[in-house]
Structure formats: structure tokens, C-alpha cells
Amino acid sequence: MGGLLFASAVGVTPTPSFFQELAAMVLPTLGHQIMAYAAFGLYVLLIVGGGLAAALARTLVRALMGLVVTFLGVAGMYLLMASPFLAFMQLLIYIGAICVLIFFAIMLVRNTASGEEMHLPGLGQAAFAGLSAVGVLAVFGPVIVLNAGALMKDALPTETPLAELGEGLLNYYVMPFELISVILLVAMAGGAFLAYERRFKAQDEVTKP
Amino acid sequence: MTSPLALFMLAALLLLAIGLVGLISRRTLVGMLISVEMLLNGAGLSIVAAAKLTPGGLDGLGQLAAIFVMGLAAAEAALVLAMMVVVYRRFDTVATEALTTLKDAES
Numbered sequence: 591m592g593g594l595l596f597a598s599a600v601g602v603t604p605t606p607s608f609f610q611e612l613a614a615m616v617l618p619t620l621g622h623q624i625m626a627y628a629a630f631g632l633y634v635l636l637i638v639g640g641g642l643a644a645a646l647a648r649t650l651v652r653a654l655m656g657l658v659v660t661f662l663g664v665a666g667m668y669l670l671m672a673s674p675f676l677a678f679m680q681l682l683i684y685i686g687a688i689c690v691l692i693f694f695a696i697m698l699v700r701n702t703a704s705g706e707e708m709h710l711p712g713l714g715q716a717a718f719a720g721l722s723a724v725g726v727l728a729v730f731g732p733v734i735v736l737n738a739g740a741l742m743k744d745a746l747p748t749e750t751p752l753a754e755l756g757e758g759l760l761n762y763y764v765m766p767f768e769l770i771s772v773i774l775l776v777a778m779a780g781g782a783f784l785a786y787e788r789r790f791k792a793q794d795e796v797t798k799p
Numbered sequence: 800m801t802s803p804l805a806l807f808m809l810a811a812l813l814l815l816a817i818g819l820v821g822l823i824s825r826r827t828l829v830g831m832l833i834s835v836e837m838l839l840n841g842a843g844l845s846i847v848a849a850a851k852l853t854p855g856g857l858d859g860l861g862q863l864a865a866i867f868v869m870g871l872a873a874a875e876a877a878l879v880l881a882m883m884v885v886v887y888r889r890f891d892t893v894a895t896e897a898l899t900t901l902k903d904a905e906s
Contacts, residue, residue: 660840741853776874
């Protein structure tokens with residue numbers, strides 16, 4: 591505290607390492623852990639709440655908003671695992687691109703007000719859905735709880751430098767990296783083809799007779 | 800207290816379960832697409848947790864695998880959007896129960 595006052599009095603901008611030292615002094619390891627678990631709980635809350643809204647909301651736009659909240663929670667999880675680049679990519683790709691795409695889909699198929707989603711699913715459908723969820727939880731939950739403790743590494747995860755990620759993209763993963771660009775190109779071309787071809791056909795049919 | 804690896808994996812498992820519920824109980828293709836995105840997100844989360852929290856020094860590769868999952872999800876969403884446009888033009892709905900024919904009856 592005295593150091594902080596001193597720094598502000600002299601006008602020296604404190605470096606980040608200074609704040610880190612201060613945090614290390616003020617917050618013992620237990621405090622860090624409690625904060626980490628609190629953040630984890632918040633993110634789990636975001637994931638579960640948003641996920642339930644996305645899976646069960648009767649309006650598709652609300653479901654999409656739930657999906658955005660879920661994505662935010664997962665981005666927070668990536669931050670907790672010391673991978674800020676992934677969190678950034680999560681925000682950029684999922685929230686920035688995919689959610690906008692889904693919103694386009696909702697608008698294009700005009701299914702918000704009068705749509706099928708307003709009806710509740712049938713009893714058999716709902717039962718099957720619940721059964722599958724419970725089954726997955728019952729099968730994988732015990733496996734995770736029983737085995738994860740032994741597999742866990744002792745040290746805290748550290749942030750991977752971005753240069754290492756780039757190197758991995760160009761060395762170990764060079765083939766998938768090239769293939770995914772092909773896949774994106776094919777998906778884009780296929781999407782354009784599918785969306786345009788029917789329209790030209792429809793125009794032909796209109797003009798023919 | 801259970802290990803952090805178990806906690807992250809359980810969060811991914813929750814995403815899987817919720818996504819399955821949505822995938823089965825939704826009545827339209829758009830709703831199913833939303834649920835599939837949740838499934839993919841859970842897969843990415845579990846990949847990163849397995850890479851970051853276990854020994855072996857594969858942090859970077861795990862993160863890259865998750866980025867590939869994101870790229871595939873983007874491609875998949877674009878393709879499914881195009882398919883939905885085609886289906887909507889042909890059937891005037893994207894309700895899954897209505898999509899029962901492969902070929903038009905008259906043609």
C-alpha cells in the first residue's frame with residue numbers, strides 16, 4: 591500500500607509487474623483459488639442458463655440469445671484455462687459469425703411468430719430427449735469424476751505463446767490447416783450454389799408458359 | 800474438492816447433455832442448428848481442458864484442435880443455412896416433420 595501511494599505521489603506509472611506483486615502480497619494463494627472457483631461458478635451458471643434457454647425457449651430469437659450467453663460462458667472457461675487467444679476466437683467466430691448466420695437463418699425462414707417451435711414437443715419426443723441427456727450424464731459423469739483426478743497435472747496451466755500456436759499451425763497441423771481452407775471454400779461455394787440455383791430454375795418455370 | 804480437470808470436463812458434459820435435449824426436442828431445422836452449435840462448443844471445451852490440464856506439453860496443439868473445431872462449425876453453419884433456404888423454398892417450412900419426401904411427386 592505504501593508503495594502504491596509512493597508511486598502515485600512521484601508520478602511514476604506503475605508497471606503491471608508492480609500490480610502483480612501487490613496482488614501477490616494482498617491476495618494469498620487461497621484468495622486466488624476462491625476467486626477462481628467463484629469465476630468458474632459464474633461461467634457454469636452462464637453456460638447452464640443460456641443452454642437451457644437455447645434448448646427450451648419457444649421463440650427462436652430467445653433461443654439464439656441463450657446461445658450467445660452460453661458462448662460467453664465458454665469463452666470465460668477458456669480464459670480460466672489460461673488460453674486468452676481461444677477466448678478471443680470464441681467471441682470472434684461463434685458470437686461474431688455463427689450467431690449472425692443463425693439469425694439470418696431465423697429471418698430467412700420466417701418462423702418466429704406463427705412457427706412450429708411455438709408448440710411444445712410431443713410427449714415421446716420430450717421423454718426421449720430427457721432420457722438421452724440423463725443417459726449421457728450417467729455414463730460419462732462417473733467416468734470423469736473417477737478418472738480426472740489421477741490425470742490432472744500438478745502445475746497450473748500457463749499461457750501458450752502465440753508464436754508457438756502459429757508454429758504448430760505450420761508444422762504439425764499444416765495438413766488440417768490447408769484442408770480447412772478447402773472446406774471453407776467448398777462450403778461457401780456450395781452455399782452460394784444451393785441458394786442461387788433454385789431461384790434461376792423458378793424464374794425459368796415462371797417465364798416458360 | 801474435485802480436481803479442476805473434472806470440473807471443466809463436467810461443464811463440457813453439461814453442454815453435451817443440454818445440446819442433446821435441444822437437438823431431439825426441437826421441431827425445426829433452425830432450432831436443431833442452435834443445439835448442434837452447443838454440442839460443438841462442448842467438444843471444443845473438453846479438448847482444451849484435456850490439453851491444458853494434463854501433463855504432456857501439448858497445450859498448443861490442443862488449442863489448435865479447438866480452433867479447427869470452430870472453423871468446421873463455421874463452415875457447417877454456412878452450409879446448413881444454405882440447405883435451410885433450399886428446404887424452405889421447396890416446402891414453405893423448416894419443420895422437420897414436414898420434410899418427408901426426397902423427390903417431388905409430379906416430377
